Amino acid sequence: MYSHFQSSNPYFIHFGPCSLMNQTFSTPPAIYMKYQPSFLSPQSSKKKHRTRSLWEPIYDPYDNLHNTLKRRSFKWGPRYHTQMISSHNIPINPLSYRNGQGAAPLFQMPDQGMLPEAVYQLIHDEMALDSNPKLNLATFVTTWMDTSADRLYADTFNKNLIDKCEYQQTASIEDRCIRMIASLWHAPRPLKTRGVSTTGSSEACMLGGLALKRRWQKTRKKQGKPIDRPNIVFSSAVQIVWKKFANYWDIEPRYVNITPNSPSMDPEGVIAKVDENTIGVVSTFGVTYTGLYEPVEKIAKALDELQSRTGLDIPIHVDAASGGFIAPFLQPNLVWDFQLPRVKSINVSGHKYGLVYPGIGWIIWRDAEDLPEDLIFHVSYLGGNIPTYTLSFSRPSTQVLLQYYNFLRLGKAGYYEVQLASQSAAHFLSNAVQTMGPFEVVTDGSDIPVVTWRLKEGYTSNWSLYNLSDQLLTFGWQVPAYPLPPDMENITIMRVVVRNGFSMNLAHLFLKNLKQAVTFLDSLENPIPHNTYCDISIRH
Numbered sequence: 001m002y003s004h005f006q007s008s009n010p011y012f013i014h015f016g017p018c019s020l021m022n023q024t025f026s027t028p029p030a031i032y033m034k035y036q037p038s039f040l041s042p043q044s045s046k047k048k049h050r051t052r053s054l055w056e057p058i059y060d061p062y063d064n065l066h067n068t069l070k071r072r073s074f075k076w077g078p079r080y081h082t083q084m085i086s087s088h089n090i091p092i093n094p095l096s097y098r099n100g101q102g103a104a105p106l107f108q109m110p111d112q113g114m115l116p117e118a119v120y121q122l123i124h125d126e127m128a129l130d131s132n133p134k135l136n137l138a139t140f141v142t143t144w145m146d147t148s149a150d151r152l153y154a155d156t157f158n159k160n161l162i163d164k165c166e167y168q169q170t171a172s173i174e175d176r177c178i179r180m181i182a183s184l185w186h187a188p189r190p191l192k193t194r195g196v197s198t199t200g201s202s203e204a205c206m207l208g209g210l211a212l213k214r215r216w217q218k219t220r221k222k223q224g225k226p227i228d229r230p231n232i233v234f235s236s237a238v239q240i241v242w243k244k245f246a247n248y249w250d251i252e253p254r255y256v257n258i259t260p261n262s263p264s265m266d267p268e269g270v271i272a273k274v275d276e277n278t279i280g281v282v283s284t285f286g287v288t289y290t291g292l293y294e295p296v297e298k299i300a301k302a303l304d305e306l307q308s309r310t311g312l313d314i315p316i317h318v319d320a321a322s323g324g325f326i327a328p329f330l331q332p333n334l335v336w337d338f339q340l341p342r343v344k345s346i347n348v349s350g351h352k353y354g355l356v357y358p359g360i361g362w363i364i365w366r367d368a369e370d371l372p373e374d375l376i377f378h379v380s381y382l383g384g385n386i387p388t389y390t391l392s393f394s395r396p397s398t399q400v401l402l403q404y405y406n407f408l409r410l411g412k413a414g415y416y417e418v419q420l421a422s423q424s425a426a427h428f429l430s431n432a433v434q435t436m437g438p439f440e441v442v443t444d445g446s447d448i449p450v451v452t453w454r455l456k457e458g459y460t461s462n463w464s465l466y467n468l469s470d471q472l473l474t475f476g477w478q479v480p481a482y483p484l485p486p487d488m489e490n491i492t493i494m495r496v497v498v499r500n501g502f503s504m505n506l507a508h509l510f511l512k513n514l515k516q517a518v519t520f521l522d523s524l525e526n527p528i529p530h531n532t533y534c535d536i537s538i539r540h
Helices: 055-059 078-082 116-127 147-156 168-184 201-222 240-248 267-273 296-310 398-435 465-473 504-522
Strands: 089-091 103-105 195-198 231-235 252-256 278-284 316-319 343-349 361-365 377-379 386-388 439-444 450-455 481-483 492-497
Touching: 147 398, 168 195, 168 361, 168 398, 195 201, 195 398, 201 240, 201 278, 201 316, 201 343, 201 361, 231 240, 240 252, 252 267, 267 296, 278 296, 296 316, 398 439, 398 450, 398 504, 465 481, 465 492, 465 504
Parallel strands: 231 252, 231 278, 278 316, 316 343
Antiparallel strands: 089 103, 195 361, 343 361, 377 386, 439 450, 450 492, 481 492
């Protein structure tokens, strides 16, 4: 069926179709059946089962150690005969004992140090229990870079980005990145506007929101009006950082609820929510729930018309955490950025589709005056008069340098190829999922490379997408299931984020495992017991 499909990754040579899709399989064996109902197992007909929750080890990773475990008495060594596993200690391999120390404390610093090899192995062993980042389809965050990028990471992680006088070339490279991104988003004066790097798009959103609030306050003070009741307007599907922003800085959040007929924030809903106390409208360009672009151009036009009628001048901040490094390459004719005069600031995650390891975000203002001067601090105790506008201070310079590395390494053509490969894999998955009996595709990856689907109404009462998420985990795949925002919370969807490193070969393997998981769940004669404690919601 898919034998004609070929794909390429600019980091690698071309590869052909995967033959796994042509293979057939029978009912899945018990080797990957994590949940086996009693009616399928005569030996456990009276045993009560429940679905296992991923949250249990997250809530308490040492749950099994709370009670002291009694160790059997071994006849070949007094050390093993007397040693107990305490709820507050981790046993150390006997080969790594130092001064008779056979365990490491869990919740307090040890009195004496340990051999570095022993500590490394202890931590390394614990990390082996984490999932494989390549199989984590829940996260938007980059989990793979090439070997040259890894080498650059190792060479530069010890430089503190805030020490701009000591590391002047690093500071210069950061500024180059700001100019490149400003130009990519059509800033009127990219060489003169303002922007900063951040630890991620969440910090960038906070900074953008603070600038909106401060500009609104200044305008209101000039007009002699009160500033005690600011509000901000965004979609009910907004990323959690905006709810935090409104909470932390005492701003009333006004939500435009999404509906089945309007799956993203619409202009009419925005106009119904804004008033003279609105500091700004946040439009999400790549919704976390579904991957959809909100119609920034239409919202801007509606606000333009509102201003012509009422005089209210309400700015827009675009949260392009995911879409900011997709649209300029895959949808270059889409108008959403500084081509719209009403858009005053844009943030993006460098560690998402900017293709850099975690720890980098960016925010750019349309013009220098859109960032109020009194929000910028000047620090003199680092060896010079350094302007700073961030919530963080000391942090590694590595991610900034890796962003610059990608800009030079890939160029616009390379970014196009990488993002197109991800989108092609997303389209392949969405087409395949659509042909499967249980599912209805919600979004197919045509905006950002994110595929979401739901169970067809009335398909089954024996299992849910939460159970499917649990089954996929037995193969190693992390695929979240979660309810949509208010007014659509009765709809549960499943989401796959396709990003660089998720090759077409992996897409074929995932699809094979998805079919196997569905086959097993469909074979159940009775419903799987449901417990909301087991529901998984992962939205990075």
